[in-house]
Amino acid sequence: MAAHLAAVTEAVFSQLPPSVRFSSEDEAFLAGHAPELARLEDHLVQGFYDILFAHAATARVLSSGERAEREMALRRWWRRTLQGPFDTHYWEWQAAVGLIHVRVGVSNPMMIGMWGWTLNALQEALAGKLSLPPQEAGRLMEVFHRLAATVQALTAESYLQNYLAVLANSTGITAELIHRLVAVELAALDPSAHGQKAPTASGV
Ligand code: HEM
Numbered sequence: 001m002a003a004h005l006a007a008v009t010e011a012v013f014s015q016l017p018p019s020v021r022f023s024s025e026d027e028a029f030l031a032g033h034a035p036e037l038a039r040l041e042d043h044l045v046q047g048f049y050d051i052l053f054a055h056a057a058t059a060r061v062l063s064s065g066e067r068a069e070r071e072m073a074l075r076r077w078w079r080r081t082l083q084g085p086f087d088t089h090y091w092e093w094q095a096a097v098g099l100i101h102v103r104v105g106v107s108n109p110m111m112i113g114m115w116g117w118t119l120n121a122l123q124e125a126l127a128g129k130l131s132l133p134p135q136e137a138g139r140l141m142e143v144f145h146r147l148a149a150t151v152q153a154l155t156a157e158s159y160l161q162n163y164l165a166v167l168a169n170s171t172g173i174t175a176e177l178i179h180r181l182v183a184v185e186l187a188a189l190d191p192s193a194h195g196q197k198a199p200t201a202s203g204v
Pocket of ligand 1 (some may be wrong): 052059061070073077095100104106110111164
């Protein structure tokens with residue numbers, strides 16, 4: 001493996017402002033709700049894989065195994081997340097989970113999209129299936145959003161750093177040089193030129 005997971009994890013934590021990343025208070029709050037949240041496992045896992053199997057691009061990635069086997073990975077992830085602790089092992093595992101997905105051809109859009117679905121499904125289930133009072137459900141959702149931001153940052157960064165490390169190792173070009181080349185390439189990019197409304201036939 002090219003990217004060093006401990007280094008990637010440390011870099012991600014140093015870049016995420018503390019108020020947006022998962023904290024020890026979040027961990028305590030989540031632990032306090034773990035028994036109720038564990039009851040959502042079947043609902044989350046089924047909804048998650050219904051979506052992935054219904055879309056050709058994601059179904060293709062899953063085609064190598066049985067659905068029950070695929071589901072087990074998410075079940076284990078949910079159980080470990082509810083159980084804690086959120087220590088170095090957990091965060092480095094999240095960075096490794098990102099890389100496991102690279103290996104089988106899962107893209108960042110697929111990962112990020114499913115995080116979005118998971119957050120929406122949780123929000124609905126906290127008020128619906130678990131009937132939590134609005135304030136408690138709101139606080140839990142804040143916790144889940146910080147967890148999502150932290151894990152997605154690890155996923156995306158381990159993805160990028162692994163590509164860079166493989167490129168650097170196989171070509172001898174250093175990561176610093178690649179960064180400089182990218183910066184030169186992007187120097188002339190003007191994002192506002194892409195945000196304009198396309199002209200219509202009437203020119204309005
Ligand atoms: C919120 C997003 C996701 C989470 C949290 C997640 C979680 C996991 C976990 C924990 C594993 C097992 C890693 C291990 O062995 O320790 C795994 C494996 C796997 N996931 Fe995901 N996953 C996500 C999105 C996806 C998506 C979008 C796909 C497919 C399009 C997918 C397909 C797979 C496959 C095929 C494996 C098995 C990889 C292997 O064993 O080589 N996952 N996932």
